[in-house]
Amino acid sequence: MHRIDFRSLFETLPSPHMVLDRDLRFVGVNSAYEKAVLRGRDELVGKGLFDLFPNDGESGQRLRNSLLHVFETGESETLAYIPYDIPIPGDPDGAFEQRFWTAVHVPLRAADGHVQFVLQNTVDVTEFVKLRQAASLPLFRARPAELQLLERAREAEDANRQLIAESSQFRRLFQQAPGFFAVTFGPTHVFTFVNDAYLRLIGGRRVVGRTVAEALPEVSGQGFIELLDGVYRTGKGHLAEGARVVLDQPDVGGVREFFLDFSYQAIRDGEDRVIGVFVQGMDRTEAVRTLRRQRLLLDELNHRVKNTLATVLSIASQTLRSARDLPSAKADFESRIIALSKAHNLLSERQWASTDLHSLLLQEVSAYGSERVIANGPHVLLNPKAAIAFALILHELTTNAAKYGALSVDGGKVLVDWSALEDRLVFEWKEEGGPVVAKPERTGFGTLMIERVASGELTGTIAADYAPEGFNCRVAVPTRVYREAGDGAAN
Amino acid sequence: MALRTELPAGLSVFVVEDEALVALNLEDILIELGCNVVGPAMRIDRAEGMFDEALAADVAILDVNVAGTMIFPFARKLAERGMPLVFATGYGRAGLPEDFSARPILQKPYTTQDVRAGLAQAIEAEGSATA
Structure with a gap:
């Protein structure tokens, strides 16, 4: 059986690829990337991305945010269209060359599951953009297919940026809402989001990126993971009132009993497949205790x-x-x-x-x-x-x-x-x-x-x-x- | 309830009840039913004392909460001896532990008929349990 040499595979990929560490320093690049950015790997590896390719404008901010987001959440991200000028090597005035790119950022996980590197696949679309600029001239009526593709990409990117702006507002609302919220992803229920109220409930433990069973070991045996499994499998939501749960609160010194009203709802993708579970609820412990008294x-x-x-x-x-x-x-x-x-x-x-x-x-x-x-x-x-x-x-x-x-x-x-x-x-x-x-x-x-x-x-x-x-x-x-x-x- | 409520003549009934007035009334009821009253013991320690001095009774009517002490540990001693038990309580059946949940109860306030029925049920249950 032949074994694939992944190093040489990476090296020979026709599309530019590079890998960054958590400090956004180059760890590796392939030759297509070297050509695309007009730099050799000796100049790149070990150096900071933004040291070599500084950009104080909006594009620099977007690129940085996207990379940091992938490190933080472990989710891939695509920048469908980003103008990003690069310095012309050896230019005595330090001049920049105008470039346009698409970039896909993918998390690379270490054995323990945390995101160690981000892989970037980038494509230089400058030529398409120039075509488009030419197409906007009155005499150019015909539009090449590539150009239309690019335009769609650009529209999608604009829409996406607007969504992100809106969703970050929503995120803030969820983050500070009095009820607790959490989002889990996949069949093993990996936390991808928890809000402040949820964090308080679980005693401030860091759970994002970990499965429910790993992150909240005391929950095993209390029936909640089985409920999540059921919601994930069937897509049918679950509602509970005054459910008793014992949770560890290491920040305030130990295991406590809670009574929660909560719901689990399936999160679906565009093809209606269940991809996660949305958890929301209220801590009703005080009310339940009062009723008991x-x-x-x-x-x-x-x-x-x-x-x-x-x-x-x-x-x-x-x-x-x-x-x-x-x-x-x-x-x-x-x-x-x-x-x-x-x-x-x-x-x-x-x-x-x-x-x-x-x-x-x-x-x-x-x-x-x-x-x-x-x-x-x-x-x-x-x-x-x-x-x-x-x-x-x-x-x-x-x-x-x-x-x-x-x-x-x-x-x-x-x-x-x-x-x-x-x-x-x-x-x-x-x-x-x-x-x-x-x-x-x-x-x-x-x-x-x-x-x-x-x-x-x-x-x-x-x-x-x-x-x-x-x-x-x-x-x-x-x-x-x-x-x-x-x-x-x-x- | 179609319980047979004929009691054996001269039945000895051990009474534990901490309230003097309630105990007095129960005594009158028992005398009316032709029973002999053993006690009443109005404190657990007194009841324990009578138990240790070879208590002779056919059946016991036990107040559940005797001056702040629950009767159940003492009731288990009587039950081990095979004594039929009736619990008198203001809490209802929910106040009984699981091992006594099938025992007859007298829900306070109770009447002569209630006492007769409770005693008959206790004797019958114990009789069938040991038969």
């Missing part, structure tokens, strides 16, 4: 309502069960619900955090004034659960005193004392000056409830004494139970 709050609210209803149901059935008659059942039920409601008011005033014992007491006994209910104790904060429990206890004690005890006659008093010891809260209720007390024959709901709340719910102790000179009782609650954080209302 609301959902949690709603769940919690629902749960609290259910629990409160369970309590109300219990109060209703207990009250009905132990009532003497319906009117007294109604009165007892109402007052118990109101006591519960007031305790809720106090708690909600404090964002359901904690409530002080003195406020709870005042709320219950305010009708009797501070001369008849004498409160004495330090500032003690109760967690919500303990607060509700104490509100119920205080209500039953007060109701009892008002019906049968010290608050049922003029001149009766209640001494309420509490102290916060290291390990427990001790609360004492002592009635004076009321009717002579006798222990009731059967345990009413109120007494039963106080016992249950104090000993069961608050894991404390309760001692009630029906002394003839006045009822008194003493409740002790462990400090950890009335102080401990945690949701007192949850069940």
Whole structure:
């Protein structure tokens, strides 16, 4: 088998070719190029293109932009028509010769994929242009085919330049748009464009020129590459709302969870073949988190309502069960619900955090004034659960005193004392000056409830004494139970 | 639901419920249904204590959130012993972990009929599971 000698192939190509490195210095030229620019390779290789062929005008700018663009994007570019004068070698005045060219710039990639060189194939079209200039003279009616070709090339180039100007404006718009945009090319989804918002999302990583799988390794296994494959294969777009993705943000320190609305759309060429995918979307992470928080709050609210209803149901059935008659059942039920409601008011005033014992007491006994209910104790904060429990206890004690005890006659008093010891809260209720007390024959709901709340719910102790000179009782609650954080209302 | 809601006489029901009023009501309901009430335990540590002291009950009604502590680790201990379980909750079925998702629940607030049906379902399910 014969092997092609590519060096000699390059050398003998009839059309001028040259290769530039990233600093736009000549790396190699073939002999057709030497002839075209009137320079030998010894004069060219190692020298800068724009040092040898300076051009401060628009053409110089276009040529430079085109070359840099190929290095940057890895995409080929064609300058269909470019006037570019070259110095006449050995001219004592440094005169230039007028020349017209077409040029094609092709990226040459290194093994790692980055664009290392650009190959330029250029054709000197000066003769055609001169023909055209001649054709514009009145006597020349006939136009050679070459001339028409050139004119078309020139029109195409003009149109192309206008497009580039417009598209660079679009590019700026995309670049700075609040939504994220990216363009991938080919079946392996090589990034060719990402805007600022996309860059922020991926933590500022350099991805252009790399495949999605290489550039964003954490995305593999999350289904997105498969989606891109599908869009590329079928040409059918994909829409997603609130899709969860885990992305690495090395610039801010690591992997984070995002929720994105996004779409993938196929990009097609002139023959309707899919050549890439257009990615656009919005980062909806904050909105999704807010929704979740609301959902949690709603769940919690629902749960609290259910629990409160369970309590109300219990109060209703207990009250009905132990009532003497319906009117007294109604009165007892109402007052118990109101006591519960007031305790809720106090708690909600404090964002359901904690409530002080003195406020709870005042709320219950305010009708009797501070001369008849004498409160004495330090500032003690109760967690919500303990607060509700104490509100119920205080209500039953007060109701009892008002019906049968010290608050049922003029001149009766209640001494309420509490102290916060290291390990427990001790609360004492002592009635004076009321009717002579006798222990009731059967345990009413109120007494039963106080016992249950104090000993069961608050894991404390309760001692009630029906002394003839006045009822008194003493409740002790462990400090950890009335102080401990945690949701007192949850069940 | 056409559940058979006849309960065995003298059924022992272990109750874990941290709210005194709700527990009182449940006790009344259970007594009305002819059951014996074991407990109520109003804190998890109390429930654990009863469990360690050779708890004797035919079925348990468990509040899901007991003073801020989830019941499920404790519920698993009971389940391992083959005790039929009913969960009482304000959260609904979505609040149950997967291993308990098929267990009967009492959605708060509940009635006497709800308790009867829940107990019957729990006993029947456990009976068929061990049969």
